[in-house]
Amino acid sequence: MTSPHSTAAPSTCTVITGIGELVTCDGTGPEGLGLRRDAAVVVEGDHIAWVGSAADAPPADRQVDLGGSAVLPGFVDSHSHLVFAGDRSAEFAARMAGTPYDGGGIGVSVAATRAATDDELRTLLRRRVDEMRAQGTTTVEVKSGYGLTVDDEARALRLAAEVTHETTFLGAHVVPPEYSGGPGARGDRAAYLDLVTGPMLEAAAPHARWVDVFCEPHSAHAFTGDEARAVLLAGRAAGLGLRVHANQLGHGPGVQLAVELGAASVDHCTYLSPADVDALVGAAGTTVATLLPGVEFSTRSPYPDARALLDAGCSIALATDCNPGTCYSSSMPFVIALAVREMGLTPGEAVYAATAGSALSLRRSDVGRVVVGARADLAVLDAPSHLHLSYRAGVPIARALDLSEA
Numbered sequence: 363m364t365s366p367h368s369t370a371a372p373s374t375c376t377v378i379t380g381i382g383e384l385v386t387c388d389g390t391g392p393e394g395l396g397l398r399r400d401a402a403v404v405v406e407g408d409h410i411a412w413v414g415s416a417a418d419a420p421p422a423d424r425q426v427d428l429g430g431s432a433v434l435p436g437f438v439d440s441h442s443h444l445v446f447a448g449d450r451s452a453e454f455a456a457r458m459a460g461t462p463y464d465g466g467g468i469g470v471s472v473a474a475t476r477a478a479t480d481d482e483l484r485t486l487l488r489r490r491v492d493e494m495r496a497q498g499t500t501t502v503e504v505k506s507g508y509g510l511t512v513d514d515e516a517r518a519l520r521l522a523a524e525v526t527h528e529t530t531f532l533g534a535h536v537v538p539p540e541y542s543g544g545p546g547a548r549g550d551r552a553a554y555l556d557l558v559t560g561p562m563l564e565a566a567a568p569h570a571r572w573v574d575v576f577c578e579p580h581s582a583h584a585f586t587g588d589e590a591r592a593v594l595l596a597g598r599a600a601g602l603g604l605r606v607h608a609n610q611l612g613h614g615p616g617v618q619l620a621v622e623l624g625a626a627s628v629d630h631c632t633y634l635s636p637a638d639v640d641a642l643v644g645a646a647g648t649t650v651a652t653l654l655p656g657v658e659f660s661t662r663s664p665y666p667d668a669r670a671l672l673d674a675g676c677s678i679a680l681a682t683d684c685n686p687g688t689c690y691s692s693s694m695p696f697v698i699a700l701a702v703r704e705m706g707l708t709p710g711e712a713v714y715a716a717t718a719g720s721a722l723s724l725r726r727s728d729v730g731r732v733v734v735g736a737r738a739d740l741a742v743l744d745a746p747s748h749l750h751l752s753y754r755a756g757v758p759i760a761r762a763l764d765l766s767e768a
């Protein structure tokens with residue numbers, strides 16, 4: 363991953379050849395994919411130094427021949443909740459039998475996460491990150507949100523920062539039981555919001571790049587538009603960038619709030635009004651609609667119309683939302699296949715949304731594209747073209763390219 367703890371890239375200069383199809387996602391050509399055949403890529407240290415025709419490749423210290431595999435930017439998974447303990451598979455099974463998702467299960471993960479030791483959480487987190495990398499993901503955003511005390515949120519973000527620079531404070535995930543009127547209640551949701559926007563934010567901010575809020579007036583557990591605004595403004599005042607969980611369970615103010623405040627990303631977007639779409643079109647290039655079709659899959663919800671969003675001119679991204687409740691999948695190829703099958707994207711548009719699109723949602727220009735100067739974060743397919751990602755759904759053909767082992 364793009365992380366303080368990833369394996370150090372070799373300082374040698376490597377020319378990668380035998381690329382059956384190079385998907386650069388540089389914005390040129392059909393779907394912005396910038397497809398090249400007979401291409402080679404030169405990597406120096408951890409950066410891309412040259413991209414061009416194999417016949418013109420400059421000399422290098424060593425050559426890695428990929429034997430005709432497709433190469434693309436490593437996937438950018440811009441929405442995940444990887445710091446958690448416990449098991450909610452029974453909740454999934456109940457949902458498949460008809461019980462709707464309302465966010466209430468988050469409390470189960472909060473209890474298990476609070477009870478886990480640092481080492482237990484670290485092991486779980488690293489295993490999930492490794493699982494992502496094995497499927498082609500090279501950048502991941504990781505949220506807190508299963509601690510919901512000052513110490514537990516700061517701990518989650520400290521651990522997340524061990525594996526990625528893209529860390530997000532989600533103290534406003536749900537109102538925890540001790541503030542929601544249950545036995546031993548110390549206060550109310552207003553008191554919890556004071557905690558989130560005060561001492562919890564102060565403890566979290568040193569370890570976080572972003573702040574996020576679950577804005578969902580349809581869930582008694584999550585936050586209203588006014589509450590979400592307060593969280594986002596406090597986060598911004600603390601120097602954090604803005605992301606929003608919005609319009610997952612029904613229509614609401616979250617999408618337009620995200621656009622109004624210039625959030626980098628508004629995520630889920632399952633239920634969108636025409637005014638929401640207009641707002642997203644107006645905010646193209648600034649606020650990305652991050653679609654999470656693994657959630658619709660795992661909660662039996664309707665899929666958002668990605669085709670219509672793209673045709674209208676919105677910026678879109680794809681991510682897993684890997685979490686114990688609504689989608690316990692770490693697989694970007696699975697998400698790409700769903701986006702093609704269920705949301706009307708072409709295979710190329712889905713790849714672009716999962717790489718350059720997600721990079722934009724993190725305001726990153728150094729990942730998500732195979733261009734000179736970008737990080738040498740590459741995914742390689744056991745297949746000749748990117749079409750196979752959705753064509754061969756469920757088959758583990760993608761992996762992150764590790765040049766230190768190649």
Ligand SMILES: N=CN[C@@H](CCC(=O)O)C(=O)O
Pocket residue numbers: 443465467468471576607610657683685686687688689
């Ligand atoms: N919806 C809010 N948060 C997560 C789910 C969290 C959970 O159920 O544990 C999501 O993005 O879907």
Ligand SMILES: [Zn+2]
Pocket residue numbers: 441442443607683685
């Ligand atoms: Zn989420």
